[in-house]
Amino acid sequence: xxxxxxxxxxxxxxxxxxxxxxxxxxxxxxxxxxxxxxxxxxxxxxxxxxxxxxxxxxxxxxxxxxxxxxxxxxxxxxxxxxxxxxxxxxxxxxxxxxxxxxxxxxxxxxxxxxxxxxxxxxxxxxxxxxxxxxxxxxxxxxxxxxxxxxxxxxxxxxxxxxxxxxxxxxxxxxxxxxxxxxxxxxxxxxxxxxxxxxxxxxxxxxxxxxxxxxxxxxxxxxxxxxxxxxxxxxxxxxxxxxxxxxxxxxxxxxxxxxxxxxxxxxxxxxxxxxxxxxxxxxxxxxxxxxxxxxxxxxxxxxxxxxxxxxxxxxxxxxxxxxxxxxxxx
Numbered sequence: 001x002x003x004x005x006x007x008x009x010x011x012x013x014x015x016x017x018x019x020x021x022x023x024x025x026x027x028x029x030x031x032x033x034x035x036x037x038x039x040x041x042x043x044x045x046x047x048x049x050x051x052x053x054x055x056x057x058x059x060x061x062x063x064x065x066x067x068x069x070x071x072x073x074x075x076x077x078x079x080x081x082x083x084x085x086x087x088x089x090x091x092x093x094x095x096x097x098x099x100x101x102x103x104x105x106x107x108x109x110x111x112x113x114x115x116x117x118x119x120x121x122x123x124x125x126x127x128x129x130x131x132x133x134x135x136x137x138x139x140x141x142x143x144x145x146x147x148x149x150x151x152x153x154x155x156x157x158x159x160x161x162x163x164x165x166x167x168x169x170x171x172x173x174x175x176x177x178x179x180x181x182x183x184x185x186x187x188x189x190x191x192x193x194x195x196x197x198x199x200x201x202x203x204x205x206x207x208x209x210x211x212x213x214x215x216x217x218x219x220x221x222x223x224x225x226x227x228x229x230x231x232x233x234x235x236x237x238x239x240x241x242x243x244x245x246x247x248x249x250x251x252x253x254x255x256x257x258x259x260x261x262x263x264x265x266x267x268x269x270x271x272x273x274x275x276x277x278x279x280x281x282x283x284x285x286x287x288x289x290x291x292x293x294x295x296x297x298x299x300x301x302x303x304x305x306x307x308x309x310x311x312x313x314x315x316x317x318x319x320x321x322x323x324x325x326x327x328x329x
Contacts, residue, residue, distance in 0.1 A: 004025045004026055004155065004158075004159070005025075005152060005155040005156055005159060007025040008021045008022050008024075008025035008151050008152065008154070008155035009021070009148065009151060009152050009155070011024055011025060012147065012148055012151045013142075013148070015137050016038060016041075017041070017042065017044070017045025017046065017056050017134075018045060018055065018056035018057040018060065018147055018150065018151050018154075019041040019042075019043075019044035019045050019056030019057065019059045019060040019063075020037070020038050020041035020042055020044075020045065020056075020060070021041075021057075021060070021151045022041075022056075022057050022060030022061060022064070022151060022154045022155055022158070023037050023040065023041040023059075023060040023063050023064060024037035024038050024041060025155055025158075026064055026155075026158055026162070027040075027064070027067075029259065029260055030064070030067040030068070031256070032067070040063065041056070041059075041060055041063070044056045044059035044060065044063075045134075046104065046134070047103065047104025047105065050134065052103070052104040052105035052108070053103065053104060053105075054102055054103065054104065055094075055098075055102050055103065055104045055107055055150065056104070057094070057147075057150045057151050057153075057154035058090075058091060058094055058102045058154065060154060061087075061090050061094070061154050061157060061158060062087050062090070064158055064162060065083060065086045065087050065090060065162070066083060068086070068162050068229075068230050068231050069082050069083045069086050069230050069231060070083050071083065086161070086230060089161065090157055090161055093157045093160070093161070094150075094153065094154060094157060097150075097153045098146075098150060098153070107146055107147075107150065108145065108146070161230070162229075162230060163229075163260055163261065164229070165227050165228065165229050165234065165262045165265050165266075166227075166228045166229075167225045167226070167227060167228075167237075167266065167269055168225060168226045168228055169223060169224070169225055169226075170213070170217070170224035170225065170226055170236070175224075175226055176210055176213050176214055176217070176224070177210055178226065178233055179208075179213060179224055179226060179233075179236045180208060180209055180210045180213055182233060182235070182236060182252070182254065183204060183208035183236070183250075183252065184204055184208070185254070186235075186252045186253075186254060186255075187200050187203070187204050187208065187252075188200060188204075189255055190252075190255070191287075191290075194287055194289050194290055195287070199316045202312075202313075202314055202316055203312070203316070206312065206313075208250075213238075216238070216249075220240070221240050221241065222238050222239070222240050222249060223238065223239050223240070223241075224236060224237070224238045224250075225237050225238070225239075225266075227253065227262055227266065229257065229262070231257070233254075234253055234254055234257040234262060235251070235252050235253035235254055235257065235262060235266075236250065236251075236252060237249075237250055237251040237252070237266050237270075238250040238251075239270060239273070241277060241279070242279075244279060244280055244281075245274075245279055245280065245281045245282065245283055246270055246273060246274050246277075246279050246281070246282045246283075247282075247283055247284070248270065248282050248283065248284040249284070251263060251266060251284075263296060263300065264300060267282070267300050267301075267325070270282055271325075271327050274327040275327065275329055278329070279327065280326065280327055280329075281324050281325060281326050281327055282302075282324070282325045282327060283305075283322060283323065283324045283325075284297070284302070284322070284323050284324075285308060285318070285320040285321070285322055285323075286320055286321055286323060287318070287319060287320055287321075288307065288319055288320060288321045289319070294321065294323075297323050300325070301325050302323040302324060302325045303323060303324060303325075304321045304322070304323050305322050305323065305324050306321070306322045307319075307320070307321055307322075308320050308321070308322055
């Protein structure tokens with residue numbers, strides 16, 4: 001799995017509880033810094049304040065699910081249902097590897113009748129379920145408890161269920177409209193420091209309007225894909241099959257979803273497309289002053305092959321690098 005699974009494991013080894021370890025490994029993807037995440041997750045350790053109720057790793061997953069799909073409108077019944085469904089699905093996945101439970105005391109092999117946990121029903125003089133003092137993190141602690149394994153498993157569930165992305169071909173008017181609207185937002189956010197506002201408006205209308213996208217699909221052999229994640233539409237890409245290569249015309253991801261590995265997954269999708277269609281490379285054009293994107297493409301294996309300046313009308317030019325990625329069959 002990805003490096004963030006390793007981060008969750010490392011946090012647990014450093015002494016953070018299971019909830020903190022899972023939540024803080026991914027919280028920055030949702031705009032929450034590490035220290036804040038560790039504070040938010042701290043009370044859920046030990047099955048909620050060491051009361052041995054819901055496992056902290058499950059609580060950490062659930063908080064991330066809330067950041068991904070939680071509703072901010074009180075009457076949003078559909079949004080609530082979507083979030084609850086996701087939480088239940090994640091819990092089901094967790095129970096498959098935990099022995100059928102999400103309850104801390106079950107996972108630790110103790111119960112309310114044991115010496116470790118005493119309840120007010122069994123011991124009326126006891127006001128709390130158990131001692132609040134955390135156990136020392138000794139070698140024996142890590143060897144005899146399932147917690148480290150469950151932290152890892154919870155992080156892997158996050159990878160599968162929150163960081164997955166589905167690629168849906170834009171084969172309806174509604175999908176094309178959604179892509180055009182997202183394109184307008186992304187272009188005005190990303191290119192303002194690279195090209196002029198007038199050129200952005202011109203290029204969006206010429207290449208990324210509903211009319212332009214529809215014509216590219218119907219008349220020029222382009223295929224547009226939505227990048228769908230649990231939160232909704234994260235981005236899109238457009239490809240065109242050439243005689244021996246695949247042209248990657250567009251690949252854009254909304255700012256708040258960048259850094260999750262979606263671009264890499266899209267490229268892997270395209271590489272598989274190439275192999276199925278006997279194409280030997282993927283090629284693209286990128287503005288030569290778009291340094292961040294050039295760096296990303298280089299990390300994905302692309303190499304600059306040439307410089308291309310193209311007149312696109314109305315006094316504007318595209319000053320681009322051509323980059324290529326060789327695809328082995």
